[in-house]
Amino acid sequence: MKKAVLAAFLGAGISVMGSVPMLAHHSSAAYDRDSDVELAGTIKEFQYTNPHSWLMVEVVDKTGKTVDWGFEAEGPSTLLRAGIKISSLKPGEKITVKGHPLRDGRPAAILVSVTKADGSVLSTTAALRRGPGGKPVETPSSL
Amino acid sequence: MNALRAHPAVAAAALVAAWISVPAIVSAQEYAKWYQQSERHFLELKQKAGGGTKMTWDKLPDWTGIWAREGGTRFDPKVPNYDPKTTAKLTPAYQAKFDKKLADQKKGVEWDSLSYCLPAGFPRWLTEPFLREFIVRPEEVWGINEQQSEARRIYTDGRGHVPEDEAYPLWEGDSIGFWDGDTLVVHTINNKEGQYNRGQPDYSDKVSVVEKIRKVNANTIEDDITVYDPLSLVEPWHVVNRFVRVTTPNLRINMWSCEENNNVVKTPDGVTQFILKGEQGYRDPNKLISGPDEPQTPKEKR
Numbered sequence A: 001m002k003k004a005v006l007a008a009f010l011g012a013g014i015s016v017m018g019s020v021p022m023l024a025h026h027s028s029a030a031y032d033r034d035s036d037v038e039l040a041g042t043i044k045e046f047q048y049t050n051p052h053s054w055l056m057v058e059v060v061d062k063t064g065k066t067v068d069w070g071f072e073a074e075g076p077s078t079l080l081r082a083g084i085k086i087s088s089l090k091p092g093e094k095i096t097v098k099g100h101p102l103r104d105g106r107p108a109a110i111l112v113s114v115t116k117a118d119g120s121v122l123s124t125t126a127a128l129r130r131g132p133g134g135k136p137v138e139t140p141s142s143l
Numbered sequence B: 001m002n003a004l005r006a007h008p009a010v011a012a013a014a015l016v017a018a019w020i021s022v023p024a025i026v027s028a029q030e031y032a033k034w035y036q037q038s039e040r041h042f043l044e045l046k047q048k049a050g051g052g053t054k055m056t057w058d059k060l061p062d063w064t065g066i067w068a069r070e071g072g073t074r075f076d077p078k079v080p081n082y083d084p085k086t087t088a089k090l091t092p093a094y095q096a097k098f099d100k101k102l103a104d105q106k107k108g109v110e111w112d113s114l115s116y117c118l119p120a121g122f123p124r125w126l127t128e129p130f131l132r133e134f135i136v137r138p139e140e141v142w143g144i145n146e147q148q149s150e151a152r153r154i155y156t157d158g159r160g161h162v163p164e165d166e167a168y169p170l171w172e173g174d175s176i177g178f179w180d181g182d183t184l185v186v187h188t189i190n191n192k193e194g195q196y197n198r199g200q201p202d203y204s205d206k207v208s209v210v211e212k213i214r215k216v217n218a219n220t221i222e223d224d225i226t227v228y229d230p231l232s233l234v235e236p237w238h239v240v241n242r243f244v245r246v247t248t249p250n251l252r253i254n255m256w257s258c259e260e261n262n263n264v265v266k267t268p269d270g271v272t273q274f275i276l277k278g279e280q281g282y283r284d285p286n287k288l289i290s291g292p293d294e295p296q297t298p299k300e301k302r
Helices: A002-010 A076-081 B008-021 B028-046 B092-106
Strands: A035-049 A052-062 A064-075 A094-101 A108-116 A121-123 B067-069 B131-136 B140-145 B150-153 B174-180 B183-188 B208-217 B218-229 B237-245 B264-267 B271-272
Touching: A002 A121, A035 A064, A064 A076, A064 A094, B028 B183, B028 B208, B028 B218, B067 B208
Parallel strands: A064 A108, B150 B174
Antiparallel strands: A035 A052, A035 A094, A052 A064, A094 A108, A108 A121, B067 B131, B067 B237, B131 B140, B140 B150, B174 B183, B183 B208, B208 B218, B218 B237, B264 B271
C-alpha cells in the first residue's frame, strides 16, 4: 500500500538499498528502512543545521501536482565528513534523490544519496566518518 | 566509609541517609558493597600508581585534535551495531525493561530523550557518534562531545568527590581522577539514570564508572571502562572503547544547538514522529531569531 502510494509520486522503481544512514539524535523508527524512494526534483532549500539537516526538494508527480519532499540527514559536521558541503546542494539544482520514506506516507525520508545533473553522487554513507588514511572509523548507527 | 568524599565525617552520616533512600529493589548493604567495589577499584589503581603521577605541563600527553568513537553506538563495541544483544549481565528487572524496549522498537514504538534536546549524559556520553576533543591540563581534563557541546570535567588536582550531603544526580556525573604516567584514571559517580544508547539497556542513577584512558598511538585514544550499578547489573561490566582521530580537512567542532532544527515530537503512544515543513507547529530554522509567524498553542509546545 505504502509502496503503491510512493510509486504514484515517483514513477520510479523501489529498490533495496543496503546502506542505512545514521540518525543519532532521534529514533528512526518512523522511517521504513525496508522501503526506498527515488525521486527526480528541484532543490528548494538545504537546511544545513543541527541536530539534523533537511534537503527540501520540489517534486512533480505523474498527475502534474507539485509536492514538497523533505529528506532528513545528519548535521553539518557529519555531512562534511561524508563530503557534503553547504555549497554542494543549491536551490534550483535538478537532482535525483534516494531515501527511506516515512511509514505514514507523508512526503519525507531519510536521505541516502543525491545524484546531481552532472552524474556525480553525494552519499551520506559512502564516505562517512573517515579516519587517518581514509579508513572508516564509524559505522552507521540508525536503530 | 567513603574514602573519596571531600569530607569523610559528613559523608558517613550522609551515606546512612542514602541507604534509606535506596529503592527497595536493592538492599542498602548491596548498594554499599557495589559502591565500595568501584571505589576500591579506583583506590587500588591509585595505590598501584604510587598515589599518581604529579602532572606538570611538560609531562602532559598530547591529546589535541578531533576524535570520534570507533565503531557504532553499542556500549560494548564488540557487539555489532544492529545486534540487539548486550554483553551486560543485567538484573531481572533491567533485563525485563530491556526486553520490552526491544519489543517496542520492533513495533516502531521508540522515543529518545535526546529528542527533547536533553544531553546524552554519562556514561551514555561514551557511545555518542559525534566529534570530540580533549582539553588536558595538569589539574583538570575536559572531554567535550560536539552534541549539545556536552563537556565532562575530570578533576585531577587531588580533590575528592562532592560531599554526599551536597551530591545529586548530574548529567556528566562527578568525576575525579589521577595520572598514572600517561594514563588518566577516572572515577565517576552521581550520574542521572539513562540508557547506554537506543536499543541498549538502561542504567540507574546508582551507576558508577572507573576508566583508564590512554593514547595508545598517534591516532587512537583507548578508554578501558568498568561500569558498576547495583540496580541494573549483576556484575561489573567491562568494555574497551576507542576514539580515533578525524582528519577531514577544514573540520572544526562548532557550537551545537539542538533547538536549531528539532521538529521531532513524541506521540501519546510513545512513537517518534516529525512535524514537516508546512504542517501546523513546524518551527522553521530560518525564523529562529524572529520566531514563528503565528504564536504556538500549548498543544504545539514541546
